[in-house]
Amino acid sequence: MDGVHDMGGMHGFGKVEPEANEPVFHAAWEARCLALNRAMGVAGAWTIDEGRFGIEELPPAVYVARSYYGKWALRLENMVVERGFAGADEIAAGHALRPGKPLKRKFDLAAVARSLVRGSFGREAPAPARFKVGDRVRTKNVHPATHTRLPRYARGRVGVVEALRGCHVFPDTSATGAGENPQWLYTVRFDGRELWGETTDPTLQVSIEAFEPYLEAA
């Protein structure tokens, strides 16, 4: 979706402000929030792509104003309610008022190790890769209203396939519950001037990780 989360190239957000000796969490609730979100993912409540879409669906003003874990908390609340894992009345009450509907697995001590390794999204290829290293490709000019991993700044642009990364779960379908629909994944490199115009720093190159449906031959 063409949301405010798709920030590449936007102006006006100001300087990057690194914090010296930054703690892992800035408040105890941030740690609980991270752990709860990951725990529900490991428990099978939603996929990583559905979870990302859940953040993108926050209203733009909320997305920009809230801290990172503030967004995660709102997403968690929205998703457990939408998917029927808890009622808004229960969250307001601060206690369960009904038994929960079944989940794939409980997030217990045995599941912790699983939450500390990224999931594996490589899948068997349903067809040979359409492009090879060195091919010139153009990203499609598409504007899906749902989740996509093709950033706006890199749509309708010509780049070069630099690497094949295997065949992966396709976020665009996975995010809406439409299935894994595995697709080839490529690193596609663009000249900075192709993305940002002729006045751009000529030493700049930018790459995205592009799923095959995002690409056509150029």
Added chain:
Amino acid sequence: MAHDHDHDGEEHGSELSEMQLRVRALETVLAEKGYVDPAALDAMIEAFETRIGPHIGARVVAKAWADPAFKQALIKDATQAVQTLGLNNRVGDHLIAVENTPTLHNMIVCTLCSCYPWEVLGLPPVWYKSAPYRSRAVNDPRGVLADFGVTLPADLQIRVWDSTAETRFIVLPMRPAGTAGWSEEKLAGLVTRDSMIGTGLPKDPKAIA
């Protein structure tokens, strides 16, 4: 850990208490429903606070500096190569190491969310997830570097990797001059987190020698 601190442009005092209450309510409800065990949440948090951090990446970089065969393996398949170090934590698929050279500087970003090689660098810092970094890294990386106090030669190629899929990147910075004969352990002391993201450089060997 839990100190009040303004960041990311939020209205902090009100968000802190509101969020404390909302997250506590969520945890209580989800635990009472039987979905999550609070002790397992504690264990996950403990791992991120104490075990999984940039010291892992620093070890990987130092080994690559000291051992050419490991460096070759790392560039070929970083997931496999890091596995051979015998870390406590397994590394997920498709970790990719990108090498800085005298003619090329790499920088990692996720413009769409916060994708980060957290198994080797720990959870990302606030700035990595912030709008200023995500918006500017892809069109003004030299300006971003200036915010970190880093200036690179004007003719150096800058390559920005936008982490738009489950492939994750770690920068292999250049080994600083003046470190011949250093042990891997001592070399690891030069490797900063930011040097593995591409927003910084390794420490000056003279500063720690």
